[in-house]
């Protein structure tokens with residue numbers, strides 16, 4: 001008998017996304033085939049890496065899973081059910097269960113409002129929390145990401161890059177998600193801050209059994225952070241394997257090329273790893 005654990009949390013089935021190709025009176029714009037027939041499954045509690053050169057379609061897949069855009073064809077199943085067939089209520093739940101963290105999540109904060117109020121907003125607006133109850137939850141989330149309570153009163157420009165990213169993570173946590181799309185979550189940060197954020201994401205995953213889709217355009221953190229990895233090239237997946245296999249025995253020439261670029265990053269990878277371990281052992 002199939003149990004809940006046997007059903008992948010996220011299943012992407014023959015997904016296609018094209019942009020453009022619209023005909024006007026005078027011309028027809030060229031279509032961009034951003035995602036061409038991609039299928040993948042992400043299991044509960046897994047960190048699934050999606051890597052590939054810039055423009056290979058990674059973010060487009062992440063955005064379709066988040067239902068920020070619709071596929072041209074194919075489907076996305078969440079917990080065994082097609083997200084395009086969700087009822088209004090199911091879609092509302094889904095919008096809480098899946099969250100995204102961008103490269104600079106802090107830039108998505110409104111510069112003119114304190115971050116605490118912004119983190120509290122969906123609780124008050126969608127979940128009908130009182131102001132006090134929402135702020136209590138905000139303080140708790142800030143604490144979980146290693147920010148003091150008083151950060152709630154700060155404006156985005158009063159935070160460092162690393163603190164802003166932590167605040168962005170706090171905002172994603174406030175709705176108690178299950179699945180997080182991490183779209184280059186540490187790319188904009190210094191090496192030591194990178195290590196802290198990666199360590200934070202790891203600890204949160206251990207605590208809440210989060211499932212992660214980790215999007216990156218090189219392999220520096222993937223080998224360390226991910227369980228399995230899919231390599232994309234021009235809208236298609238060219239290789240899927242465990243991170244170890246991808247890293248040690250790459251099969252496809254695209255993977256080998258991406259790995260070539262990590263050789264120069266190896267030093268910083270080791271630095272990131274040792275710092276992450278250090279931080280973990282301090283905590």
Ligand SMILES: Nc1ncnc2c1ncn2[C@@H]1O[C@H](COP(=O)(O)OP(=O)(O)OP(=O)(O)O)[C@@H](O)[C@H]1O
Pocket residue numbers: 019020032033034052053054055056057058059060061216217
């Ligand atoms: N809204 C859009 N309209 C038109 N083209 C788009 C749109 N979004 C993405 N594209 C195109 O789709 C292709 C895939 O883009 P996508 O952002 O998914 O790549 P990526 O692998 O995430 O790249 P990067 O690593 O640089 O973020 C690119 O050619 C991009 O220009």
